[in-house]
Amino acid sequence: MVGRRIGIACVVMGALLLIGTVAIPTPDACPKAECLFSPPTGVRGVASTSSRLQVTWADVPKAFAYRVQLAPNATFSGGGVVTTTKQEPRGPRPLIFTGLRAGRPYFLRVSVIDRDLRQQSRWSTPVAYATKGSMRFSVGTYNIHNPDDTWDERGPAVADAIVSEKLKLVGIQEAYRKSERRSLLNYVNTRSRAINGGAAYRMAPGVESDVGYDNRILYDARAVTLIGAGGRKYEHQEGGDEVDRWFAWATFRHRASGWKVLVVTTHLAPHNPGMIRKQWDELVERVNSLRRTYNVPWVVVAGDLNTTKYDKPADDLLEVMQRNGYGDVLGQRYRSHDTDRARAQVTKDAWLDSFNDFDRNTDHYDHHKDNFGNSFDWIFASNALAVPYYRVVARYDANGMLTGTIPSDHFLVRATLAYDPPQVGQSTVKTHLAKRSQ
Numbered sequence: 001m002v003g004r005r006i007g008i009a010c011v012v013m014g015a016l017l018l019i020g021t022v023a024i025p026t027p028d029a030c031p032k033a034e035c036l037f038s039p040p041t042g043v044r045g046v047a048s049t050s051s052r053l054q055v056t057w058a059d060v061p062k063a064f065a066y067r068v069q070l071a072p073n074a075t076f077s078g079g080g081v082v083t084t085t086k087q088e089p090r091g092p093r094p095l096i097f098t099g100l101r102a103g104r105p106y107f108l109r110v111s112v113i114d115r116d117l118r119q120q121s122r123w124s125t126p127v128a129y130a131t132k133g134s135m136r137f138s139v140g141t142y143n144i145h146n147p148d149d150t151w152d153e154r155g156p157a158v159a160d161a162i163v164s165e166k167l168k169l170v171g172i173q174e175a176y177r178k179s180e181r182r183s184l185l186n187y188v189n190t191r192s193r194a195i196n197g198g199a200a201y202r203m204a205p206g207v208e209s210d211v212g213y214d215n216r217i218l219y220d221a222r223a224v225t226l227i228g229a230g231g232r233k234y235e236h237q238e239g240g241d242e243v244d245r246w247f248a249w250a251t252f253r254h255r256a257s258g259w260k261v262l263v264v265t266t267h268l269a270p271h272n273p274g275m276i277r278k279q280w281d282e283l284v285e286r287v288n289s290l291r292r293t294y295n296v297p298w299v300v301v302a303g304d305l306n307t308t309k310y311d312k313p314a315d316d317l318l319e320v321m322q323r324n325g326y327g328d329v330l331g332q333r334y335r336s337h338d339t340d341r342a343r344a345q346v347t348k349d350a351w352l353d354s355f356n357d358f359d360r361n362t363d364h365y366d367h368h369k370d371n372f373g374n375s376f377d378w379i380f381a382s383n384a385l386a387v388p389y390y391r392v393v394a395r396y397d398a399n400g401m402l403t404g405t406i407p408s409d410h411f412l413v414r415a416t417l418a419y420d421p422p423q424v425g426q427s428t429v430k431t432h433l434a435k436r437s438q
Contacts, residue, residue, distance in 0.1 A: 030119050037063055037112040037121040040089075045129030048258070050102035050421030053131060057089045057124070063112040067119070070097050071107050074126050085113065102421035103133020103257065132421065135257035136388075137168040137223060140414035141265065141302035141377050144407070146174040146214070147183060157407035159187035161393050163195050165414050168223040169252070171265025171302040172216040176243075181207045181216060188218060204229035204250040212248030215265050215303070224252035227260065228294070232286060236278040238269050245269050247283055247303070251294050259419070262287070262296040266303040276306060277313040284317075284324055299326045300417070301380040304410065308353075308374045310335050326380045329387045329415045330372055337371035344390035344415065347372075352392045354411050360402040362394065377413045389416040 030036070042058035055068060066089070071081040086095050100106060105128045112121035144158050162170055175181045185207060189199035200220045205211045212231030219226065229250035237244055247266035254261055264287055269275045283301070291299055301321070307314050315334045321327055330350065331343035344350070353365040354375035367373050373392065381387070393412040396402050 030121065035112075035119075035121045039122045039124040040066060040110040040112065041124065043108050043110050043124050043127050045106075045108065045127075048129065048131050050132045051098060051100050053097045053100060053106060053129060055095045055097065055108055057110050059089050060112055060121070063120070064114050065112075067111045067113045067117070068095060069109050069123075072104065074107050074128070076107065076109065076126070085117065100131050102131055105130045130258055132259050133257040134418075134420045135254050135259050135298075136416065136418040137254060137261075138166055138414060138416045139169045139171075139263070139300050139302055139379060139381070140165065140167045140412055141171040141173075141304065141379055142408070142412045143173040143267070143304045143377060143410035144175060144184065145409045146176055147180045151180075151183065153405055154407050155183060155187040156191070157405040158184070158412075159191040161407055161412045162188055162218065163191040163201075165391070165393060165412065167218075167414055168220045169261075169263050169300065169302075170218040171248075171263070172218060173265065173267040173304045174214050175216055176214045178208055185218070202226065205231055205248055213244060213246040215246055215248035215267055217248060217250045217263055217265055219250070219252060219263075223256070224254055224261070227251040227253055234279045234282055236275060236282065238272060238275055242269065245279055247286065249287075249290055251290075251296055257419075259298060260294070260296045261298045261300060262290055262294065264290070264299070264301045264303075266301075266305070268304070268306045270306040273307075273312045277317070280305065280307075280313060280317050284320060287326075288324060298382045298385065298419070299380075300382075301326060302378070302413075304377050306376055308376060309333070310374055321380050322383065326382050329379045329381050329390055329417075332372055337367055337374070339370065339372055342372075344387040346389050348389075348391040349394050350390055350392055352394055352411065354392055354413050356394070356402070356406065356409060356411060358406050358409050360406065362396050362400040362402065366400070375413065377410055379413060379415045381415070381417050384419065386418045386420075387415055388418055390414070 037060050040057045040060050045053050046056050047054040065085055065087045067085050069076055069083045082097060107126045107128050109123045109126045111119055111123045114120050175184055185203050188201045192200045200222050201218050202221050204217045204226055231246050231248040233244055233246050245268060247264055249264045252261050266283060268279045287301060309332050318328060318334055329343055331341045350372050351367045351369045352362060353373040354377040356365055391414050393414060
């Protein structure tokens, strides 16, 4: 039989399927005493955003087509139920529900139907999938000054800064050896037990791995789930007595919202603008490649770039980062302390440089309190992310003198990042059903 194609655009209120101007009931029962087909299996949401959900299921042999329902409740009753039809679970035209509300669970079920849209199986067991919701998390970067004979004193102070700031993702530099990485993680989780009641933090790449060299990412496993991690040595190296330079990366799923986030941390070569430019250019190339490979919408690059905004290659690479989709969280510009284009909504001690050189006197590395400091340590984040808060974590007295143990010659730098998806209206779906011979 030569098939004729019937265009179907479905918006359903309650349990009626609207096809043009014709309302067709969607019964739960088959027209005969026994259904001809078993219910479809493998129903799942395969991709989602804040307002869209792509759906698939296992093909039922000899089935003509399928009826698919999406609902905000497991009973598929009341308002908000969306019903549509599709001939194949997969194919070049995937089934995508649009106009959904952000951060909401939706229930799915599928049945087999015949050419007259009559039910030929019972409904599949309902399954729930959520759209992506609002996201808020805190990130940081911390050059911990490679652990030496002062580490027993400094290590607990490093850990206290990380845990007290409630950071969920932290780029670490200068943790060169396995023993140093193990010690850092132990200190951080000791402090976490005292404050949070448990060892919340993990490390990626792992403590025992040589990948990433001195670069690691600490993450709070209560807030994010690790998907994958790795690292790479830069193609361009100074050689000689200078250590190799790497970047480390990890992808995470933010538990509360479902979004995926790529985090990259690095420690570029010092005192050599030409080498820094080559490594920074490669960093941008690799970040973009990782973002595409792992299909990650959100990017954070946090590390010690051994470059201030008064140094080349910041003259153009700050704009390069912005153009590639992940600008500086302060919105800084080359050779400017001005804050008139500040991205962060609230800042604390951002007028301090991030490098303190173990000097207690903040007068030696501060600026006017209405300006931004001049730092080696940077946080870049996807341009669509809001930055509610930024801080250079320095503890000092009324005279501007650092108090207690100085944890490192760099301050911890941290930022809070947030995304609130726009809410949309009524759920809709568009698809087509072609008549074909059974």
